Amino acid sequence: MSGDELPLLEYAAIEAAARLIEGDVVRTPTVVSTGLSELLGVPVTVKLELLQRTGSFKTRGAAAKLRSLDDAERAAGVVAVSGGNHGIAVAAMAAALGVKATIVMPRSAPRRAVDIAGRHGAAVQLTTDVTEAFALGVRLQSEGLMLIHPFDDPDVVAGQGTVGRELAEDAGPLTDVLVSIGGGGLISGIAVALRALRPGVRIWGVETEGSESMARALAAGGPVPIVPSSVVTTLSPPAVAPLTYAHTRALVDDVLVVTDAEAVRGTLELADAAKVWTEPAAGCLLPAARRVIERVGGDCRLGLVLCGGNATVTDVLAWADRFGVDRG
Missing domain, CATH: 3.40.50.1100 (Rossmann fold)
Incomplete structure (x- = not known):
């Protein structure tokens, strides 16, 4: 099954999930980042899901x-x-x-x-x-x-969609929202919420080279197996699911692919400019944001979902050395 014929989640499922998990999760901050706005030259709002319990949206x-x-x-x-x-x-x-x-x-x-x-x-x-x-x-x-599948489950996707519900309710005006893609559960849920609450917003998925399972699925017309090689293991399933493929194909404007080196550099830039410690699964959003600005113009207002912060300083600096990324 390619996923094209699968029904998409209704926004009501995300509202139900929000009620179900209210006592289990933190309503993470959604804030304007002065540092990132200055760095990118456009207004940037961040959803700090790295402050979620256990350190990620999961x-x-x-x-x-x-x-x-x-x-x-x-x-x-x-x-x-x-x-x-x-x-x-x-x-x-x-x-x-x-x-x-x-x-x-x-x-x-x-x-x-x-x-x-x-x-x-x-x-x-x-x-x-x-x-x-x-x-x-x-x-x-x-x-x-x-x-408990990490993404091929409507209940899991609905739970992840509560990120988008909070972003839509808490952020100021946005034109474009960027979301990392591993198996696609997060972007699927966020896209359902944003299409219901902020229908005019463009939604961009971001993957790293060597783990671009969604980009390959979109090119092939359905999920295809890959052998992940990216260092960003939290974005590295062997394939996306028909469920998440169907949501991405229907609701997401495009999926951008960046290199591991760019993702690691983005992690260090986020630490410097936004004063938050993310993992490269979130760091990949920064190089992708620059591409979005090039494509849509400088009048955009960006929202970045910083999905997690479970990477050690040692790991990130080792990757920086491996890829020749300037730490300064």
């Missing part, structure tokens, strides 16, 4: 899904496949609800993410790569665990 979708399970499903235990942030979020939320969780991650996942998931009481299993991780997740699901 808590929203994990909470929405876990809260939607019945008693028998919770008793069976859950399994999640993750490049980092989703695993942390599911482990933390499962612990809060007294649900046994297994988190499957590729060995390329940040060590910090593995450690945090384990500290929340989850059983962490590491695999050779992300493709093997998803295969193991499906096998554990077949053995009776409830799969």
Whole structure:
């Protein structure tokens, strides 16, 4: 199934998710960034989802899904496949609800993410790569665990869509919103919310080279498998889902692809100009923002969803050295 024939979420599902998870998540700040506005030469508003519980937006979708399970499903235990942030979020939320969780991650996942998931009481299993991780997740699901998919689930997408609901309600005038894409759950949910509440806003997805699964899906007319090679493991599924492809194709204006080096440079620029520490999954928005300004002109007003901050200083500086990115 390509995804073209799949029904899109209604905005009512996002409103319902917002009510369901209200006690589990933080309404993160939406603020005008003077530093980024000066850097880019246009007004810039940021949604600081890196201040969310567990350090990323993933808590929203994990909470929405876990809260939607019945008693028998919770008793069976859950399994999640993750490049980092989703695993942390599911482990933390499962612990809060007294649900046994297994988190499957590729060995390329940040060590910090593995450690945090384990500290929340989850059983962490590491695999050779992300493709093997998803295969193991499906096998554990077949053995009776409830799969909390990072993006191929309407409940998860609705939970992530609460980011867009808050952005639409809290931001001033915007012409363009930029959102990172891994599996596409975040941009799918945000796009549903913005099309309902800010229908005139242009929506741009951003991926990194080596993990551009959505850009390839759009070019091919449906999801296609890839072998992720980007250092940005939190944006590196082996394919997007028909569900998220359908939403992106219908609701998103375009998907831009930047290099790993640009994403790492963007992380350092965000620290310098915006005074926030993000991960490259958010840092990739800055080079993409410059491309958007070139395409739409200098009268735009940008909104950037800074999706997470779960990268260590050591990791980011090591990547900067690897790609020859100036730290200053």
